[in-house]
Each structure stands twice: as C-alpha cells, then as structure tokens.
Amino acid sequence: MEFKKIGIVGSGAMGSAIAEVMILNGLEVVIKDRTMELAQKGKQNATKYLQEMEKYVRNLPEREIKRVEKFGVSLSDEQKAKIRSSFPEPPDVEKIIQRLKVTDTYEDFRDVDLVIEAVFEEQKVKNDLFEEISNYLRDDAVMASNTSSLNITEMASHYRHPERVLVIHFFNPPYLMPLVEIVPALQTDGKIVDSVYEFFKGKRNNRENLVPIRAKEAPGFVVNRILIPMIGEALKVVEEGIADYETVDTGMKKGAGMPMGPFELADYVGVDIVYHVMESFRKELGDAYLPARTIKQMVDAGWLGMKSGRGFYDHRKKD
Secondary structure, eight states, rough: OOOOOEEEEOOOOOHHHHHHHHHHOOOEEEOSSSSSSHHHHHHHHHHHHHHHHHHEEEHHHHHHHHHHHHOOOOOHHHHHHHHOOOOOOOOOOOHHHEEEEEEEEGGTTTSEEEEEEOOOHHHHHHHHHHHHHHSSOOTTTTEEEESSSSSSHHHHHSSGGGGGGGEEEEOOOTTTOOOOEEETTTTOOOOHHHHHHHHHHHHHOSSBEEEEEEEESTTTHHHHHHHHHHHHHHHHHHHHHOOOHHHHOOOOOOOOSSSSHHHHHHHHHHHHHHHHHHHHHHHHGGGGGOOOOHHHHHHHHHHTTTTTTTTBBBBOOOO
C-alpha cells in the first residue's frame, strides 16, 4: 500500500506541523479547515517551519567551523570549503511549499490515500468528523486520528470502513520530535498497521528520521500514560509546598536526566492539552488521575503555556 497524497484535517499548530513534515518528504498534501482563511494560516505556519529549517541547515557548516576553531585549530580556506561541502543543501522552501494545497471542503479529499485528523481533542468532535468524512474518502483510503488519549475504537465505529482506521500520534512539534505512536482500533486490519508503520520508518522531520512505535489501545498509549501522571505528581509536590515550579524542573533535569522539566514541558505542549489528557485518564482510569486544582484554574484563566504567553512560567516578551 502506497501513501502519496495526504489529507490533514485541522490547520492549527499540530495539523500545520504534520503537513510540513509530509511535504518535506515529497508528498502531496491537502490541509482542510472550517474556512479558507484558517487553512491559509495553516499553510503560512508550514512555510514558517520550513524557513526555520532552511536557516538551521544553512548555518550548520559555519557552526561546525566555529566549533572546530574553538579548540585552537586554524583551518585553511580549503579545509573550510571541505567542511561546507560535507553538509546537505538547505531545503528549497518555495518548491516544497507548492506541494501543500488548502481547502475548506472534503470534496478535495476524494483522491487522498491517507487522512490524519488533528482537530479539537474531544471524543464527540472526532466521532462526528469520522462519520462525516466517510462520505468523501475512497474505499481504500486510510483514516487516522492524531489523538493523544481518546478512544480510537469508538471513532472507528463511526467510519464506513472501521478496519482502515488507526491512531497516528505525533508529538509536539512534529517537525522536531521524531516519535510517532501507531495504535490500532479493535477493528483495524493488521495489514493497515504494518503499512503505516513501514511508511513512517522511511520518513524524516526537520532534524532527524521519524521513529514509529506500535502500541495497543489504552488511555495515553505509551508516552502519555507515563508522562501525564508524572506532571500530576509534580503538581502535587508544588501544591504541598515541597518545592516551587523552577526547583522541580531543575531537580528533574539535573537529577533524572530529563531535557525539560515537567512544568517546562507542560508549557511547551500546552497546559490545556495536558489538562484534557488528565481528564480523559480520570474518566477511563478513576479518580486517582483527578487533575490538580491548579491546572484546572490555569485553563480557566487562559494560561495555556507558550502559545498564550503564560503558563507555569511567564513567556511574555519583556520590554
């Protein structure tokens, strides 16, 4: 099974980033949102991610030259030229972005091979989407959700071909984070899982090769099942007065080897997303997973992390 044309539903931060990864790999992509204005904004985001990659790759040779010279090595012009020639050419942003089309209708999905939805993380919203899109996709298309914790078996029951439904869960942001969790519904044909797994094994993002892993359906799958309770425990440490946010983050980075502390990570991912996953855990696994009062208050206040300018930390630009 080949996937050459990809449909993305939802042009927000996650949808536009998934689209960027797909076009970077030479695939044709159609991204849909409720309006053309929103879809165009998604394309602008994808363009920005590509431009950031172009700048990063373009600067790699000079960074390497400076790194070598820091050790007191004096490089000749010939040696510098050799270093520069060893690095890949920056991506052609204008050429790559032409592979991305925008739409506000599912009519433009009739010839896609694979659809990945990245809409609001609520079960009914996704169920309704799966039911509606059933009227437009080819019988042999694969329908996937980027959900981080919701019930894919339930979504599949709303789709015309439930055996062709599964989770393709990217991590935020997909253009930097290589992991992709692949999770079948109860109804999913095993050959579909194999095809999707092999498809992602051969792809890359802006930094490295993608790394797909398989998991069974369960709340949070693999990573979030471990990560979200850890953030919950970190909140308890603060609420009990044991330490503040910064101290917890420093402790987990310097003592547990984490690249980001739990509160830094929550701000990066989105406080609202963390909260919604906690709520889904509570519904599925019981009150032991009840979200802390603090995170509920932050969501109510609109303190959603880096994307809103304020979360556990203040990310607003200082004068």
